[in-house]
Amino acid sequence: MKKIKYISLILAIIIVGSCHKLDVPPLNIISESQVFSTANGVQAYIANMYTFLPMEDFVYEPDKGFLTGDGGRWQNFYQMDAIDGEMAGPYGGTGDAAQGFGLWPYDRIRNINILIYDLPKYASNYTADQVNEWLGEAYFCRAYTYFALVKRYGGVPIVRTVIDPAASAASLLVPRNTEEDVYNFIGSDLDSAYSLMWEPGSGGHPAIQQGAASKYAAMAYKSRVMLFAGSIAKYGAVNYVDGDARAKGFAGGMPAGDATKFFQAAYDAAKLVEGHFSLYTGGYPDKVQNYVDLFLKPNNEQIFIRQYSLSDPQRNNDNSGPHSYDATMTCRYMTADGLSRTYPSMDYAERFGALPIVNSDGTPVRFSDRADLMTALEPRLQATIYFPGATLRGLTFDVQRGTYKTFNGSAAQELSNNLNTPNDDPSNLLFASDPNQLYQNHRIVGLAGWNPSTGDDNTRTGLYLRKYVDYAKAQSACGLYQSAQSYIDMRYGEVLLNRAEAAFELGASLQADALSAINQLRDRAGAAPATVSMTIDTIRNERCKELGFEHQYWWDIRRWRTADQVLDNRKLYALLPYYVATENKYIFLKQVEPFQRTYTFQKKWYYEPLPGGELSKNPNLFPNNPGY
Amino acid sequence: MKKIIILGLGLLFIGASCTKVDNYPGPDSAFQGNIIDSVTGKNMLTETGGINIMLKQLSWSDNPDPYYIPSKPDGTFEDTRIFSGHYSVIPTQGPFWPADSIVTDIKGATTHNFTVVPYLEITNFTHVQAGDSLVMTCQLSAPRTVGLPQILEVWPFVNNTPFVGSGAYISQLTISDHNSPSYNLADINSTWNGGIATTTYKVVVHGLLNGRTYYARVGVRVNDSYKKYNLSEVAQVVMPPEK
Numbered sequence: 001m002k003k004i005k006y007i008s009l010i011l012a013i014i015i016v017g018s019c020h021k022l023d024v025p026p027l028n029i030i031s032e033s034q035v036f037s038t039a040n041g042v043q044a045y046i047a048n049m050y051t052f053l054p055m056e057d058f059v060y061e062p063d064k065g066f067l068t069g070d071g072g073r074w075q076n077f078y079q080m081d082a083i084d085g086e087m088a089g090p091y092g093g094t095g096d097a098a099q100g101f102g103l104w105p106y107d108r109i110r111n112i113n114i115l116i117y118d119l120p121k122y123a124s125n126y127t128a129d130q131v132n133e134w135l136g137e138a139y140f141c142r143a144y145t146y147f148a149l150v151k152r153y154g155g156v157p158i159v160r161t162v163i164d165p166a167a168s169a170a171s172l173l174v175p176r177n178t179e180e181d182v183y184n185f186i187g188s189d190l191d192s193a194y195s196l197m198w199e200p201g202s203g204g205h206p207a208i209q210q211g212a213a214s215k216y217a218a219m220a221y222k223s224r225v226m227l228f229a230g231s232i233a234k235y236g237a238v239n240y241v242d243g244d245a246r247a248k249g250f251a252g253g254m255p256a257g258d259a260t261k262f263f264q265a266a267y268d269a270a271k272l273v274e275g276h277f278s279l280y281t282g283g284y285p286d287k288v289q290n291y292v293d294l295f296l297k298p299n300n301e302q303i304f305i306r307q308y309s310l311s312d313p314q315r316n317n318d319n320s321g322p323h324s325y326d327a328t329m330t331c332r333y334m335t336a337d338g339l340s341r342t343y344p345s346m347d348y349a350e351r352f353g354a355l356p357i358v359n360s361d362g363t364p365v366r367f368s369d370r371a372d373l374m375t376a377l378e379p380r381l382q383a384t385i386y387f388p389g390a391t392l393r394g395l396t397f398d399v400q401r402g403t404y405k406t407f408n409g410s411a412a413q414e415l416s417n418n419l420n421t422p423n424d425d426p427s428n429l430l431f432a433s434d435p436n437q438l439y440q441n442h443r444i445v446g447l448a449g450w451n452p453s454t455g456d457d458n459t460r461t462g463l464y465l466r467k468y469v470d471y472a473k474a475q476s477a478c479g480l481y482q483s484a485q486s487y488i489d490m491r492y493g494e495v496l497l498n499r500a501e502a503a504f505e506l507g508a509s510l511q512a513d514a515l516s517a518i519n520q521l522r523d524r525a526g527a528a529p530a531t532v533s534m535t536i537d538t539i540r541n542e543r544c545k546e547l548g549f550e551h552q553y554w555w556d557i558r559r560w561r562t563a564d565q566v567l568d569n570r571k572l573y574a575l576l577p578y579y580v581a582t583e584n585k586y587i588f589l590k591q592v593e594p595f596q597r598t599y600t601f602q603k604k605w606y607y608e609p610l611p612g613g614e615l616s617k618n619p620n621l622f623p624n625n626p627g628y
Numbered sequence: 629m630k631k632i633i634i635l636g637l638g639l640l641f642i643g644a645s646c647t648k649v650d651n652y653p654g655p656d657s658a659f660q661g662n663i664i665d666s667v668t669g670k671n672m673l674t675e676t677g678g679i680n681i682m683l684k685q686l687s688w689s690d691n692p693d694p695y696y697i698p699s700k701p702d703g704t705f706e707d708t709r710i711f712s713g714h715y716s717v718i719p720t721q722g723p724f725w726p727a728d729s730i731v732t733d734i735k736g737a738t739t740h741n742f743t744v745v746p747y748l749e750i751t752n753f754t755h756v757q758a759g760d761s762l763v764m765t766c767q768l769s770a771p772r773t774v775g776l777p778q779i780l781e782v783w784p785f786v787n788n789t790p791f792v793g794s795g796a797y798i799s800q801l802t803i804s805d806h807n808s809p810s811y812n813l814a815d816i817n818s819t820w821n822g823g824i825a826t827t828t829y830k831v832v833v834h835g836l837l838n839g840r841t842y843y844a845r846v847g848v849r850v851n852d853s854y855k856k857y858n859l860s861e862v863a864q865v866v867m868p869p870e871k
Contacts, residue, residue, distance in 0.1 A: 240853075241853040241854075242853060412809055564855070568804070568855075569804045570804075570805070571799070571805065596799060598799065602854070602855075603853050603854070603855070604853070604854075612693065615691065615693075619690065619691055622691045626853070627721075627853065628694070
């Protein structure tokens with residue numbers, strides 16, 4: 001009897017207990033209302049959007065992508081500039097990375113769309129200005145992400161809404177939009193960002209936050225995107241690979257007449273940025289130091305940057321952890337760990353004019369000190385590249401390829417592509433695999449290179465990159481994952497170049513404006529001003545000089561449709577110093593870099609292939625781009 | 629102990645049952661043929677991968693991934709590991725006018741010859757070796773001149789094996805950098821005109837070593853989508869013995 005009592009009591013408890021409904025919010029998932037109803041929640045959500053922007057920063061690898069995970073994230077020498085001829089680097093050729101890595105960030109686009117559609121539901125919690133500012137940032141991030149897609153693939157599906165995963169297959173298999181539609185869409189998103197975001201630093205609004213976008217950042221990017229679109233409309237009309245995707249307007253095939261519309265949009269956008277940012281001159285009167293510091297000190301030229309943190313808890317594992325630029329751009333002789341594997345080509349240096357290394361009679365100029373060569377060069381070039389004889393952290397770049405016992409005759413006959421030259425005899429020209437090997441008490445090769453026994457761990461081209469390298473850091477602090485200088489994704493210098501190029505493409509009436517933009521940059525660079533006889537090539541070369549090693553050149557030669565000509569069985573040149581023992585002098589020879597790598601760009605690479613995995617999921621993405 | 633053994637055996641059986649028998653036939657068919665030059669009626673003068681045969685297996689999918697068979701140096705192609713099925717096939721990515729695709733069944737050993745119209749023919753190819761130099765000359769003719777893309781330049785290719793072409797040459801002997809004083813291509817950079825037909829193009833290679841045997845040919849390309857080379861015959865150059 002007692003047993004029955006207890007059993008029924010327990011049963012009753014269980015039965016009554018079961019009357020609770022289980023439909024309660026799960027504690028392990030943060031709900032939309034929790035995120036969007038507080039300012040902290042929204043800011044954290046937006047910070048995440050920025051973290052995953054497809055930005056080609058220090059750690060971006062053109063064949064591996066935006067390395068948010070560990071493994072290889074330190075290898076900053078695997079960069080885009082090493083496939084396009086700006087640098088001689090670890091890639092065997094352009095083809096190693098020309099077809100990309102299958103970027104397809106529709107998960108990120110979805111996250112952005114969620115904010116655009118759900119934040120307005122919580123608008124009553126904030127001021128209208130605040131809501132608009134956040135929405136503007138979201139439009140900016142969406143435009144940024146679509147540009148990363150369209151410049152690679154041409155037209156891609158435009159998704160403006162948050163698609164329900166349970167919806168019909170027809171609405172999930174979004175077809176490709178045309179290339180032109182995508183550019184127009186990006187333009188309108190950037191316009192939305194511009195009109196929604198507040199005027200920074202006025203009307204009680206805070207100044208621009210480092211690492212965040214602003215309404216003027218939106219216009220700066222619009223000038224970049226529209227210039228890209230205008231260029232491919234104009235030049236893609238004559239240099240292309242034919243195919244279904246082109247005929248349907250997905251990859252190429254924009255009417256050439258659209259170019260003017262896009263160039264005008266680029267020009268107008270660039271003009272809106274004027275007055276809100278300025279070229280950095282904080283290091284004047286020393287124009288070399290000024291240009292060096294532009295990339296290392298916070299300043300008003302920076303329009304949009306990515307910051308890194310040494311104290312990031314996930315140090316090596318997400319986008320805000322530190323990078324390794326200082327450890328991987330100069331040789332181990334000057335750093336604490338790692339190695340360098342990518343070096344500016346002499347071809348880049350010669351954009352500034354021929355280097356004074358050959359006398360008028362054809363013989364190589366004799367230098368008592370290697371450093372004497374660079375002092376005559378344009379300050380901007382000196383600030384971009386460490387030439388032989390330059391110093392860093394108290395150590396000298398004592399680059400030396402070898403030692404001639406004696407040297408007679410001209411420089412030209414010593415070109416490494418001429419076999420059997422008079423001086424190039426093993427008994428006269430000495431090489432060494434160990435920098436401590438001496439000939440008449442003088443090193444045969446330099447500590448900073450080039451030393452063939454270490455492969456490419458010291459310079460193959462005689463040059464080292466200086467841009468972005470933190471000279472103020474102690475050598476012991478130049479290890480892997482110990483660098484946190486910001487990556488400048490957009491600066492006012494580029495806006496001026498976008499403006500000049502768009503203006504020049506638009507025709508005679510804006511030539512004076514183009515000239516003025518170019519000469520602002522020339523003045524800051526310490527270069528002679530350009531004149532009215534300037535051509536489009538002057539403007540393009542100025543861009544290549546100013547934005548060298550900033551991961552722009554690859555996209556520039558693609559949009560100009562010149563990549564298949566400038567990278568056509570191309571070999572890169574090196575500026576190689578040699579010691580001449582009998583004279584106790586140095587000479588510089590222009591020779592093909594010792595690895596003799598060949599760089600060739602195939603026309604079909606003007607567009608990357610759509611990722612195979614996406615094609616097999618969504619038949620509406622067909623046809624694939626021409627040539628694939 | 630016994631229990632563990634029984635458990636282990638049980639797991640083994642369960643695991644073994646997971647293997648599926650793949651009952652698709654393997655890639656047991658072959659596809660081969662010649663790529664024939666419409667002017668000479670002989671196989672195209674080409675190199676490894678100088679032309680690609682693109683196959684799309686229509687019986688597998690509506691949007692099949694393309695599959696390529698690269699040409700061999702003798703102008704033939706062959707792949708002995710092809711899935712049987714219904715295919716669309718087209719020769720592409722070579723130095724010839726766009727060809728038409730064919731639709732065919734591939735089953736067992738299947739042969740198909742393609743005839744293509746080359747952009748250019750290299751005629752009257754000569755070579756003379758003197759000292760450490762090799763002088764090669766040739767003339768050009770074009771089977772179709774209307775709409776022919778811009779003709780770029782004539783290249784010398786020299787290698788130390790009979791496999792010589794744009795993908796296999798001694799790079800110190802072919803200097804394609806316009807700014808180099810050693811530049812040794814013959815520039816044309818023009819659309820077709822009567823002058824090209826009557827010009828003899830000459831390219832000179834310096835720096836051959838005594839005691840070696842070289843293989844040399846010239847190639848010419850036009851500025852189409854693929855920039856592939858129409859090639860000459862291969863000449864063998866036997867250098868005098870080393871002193």
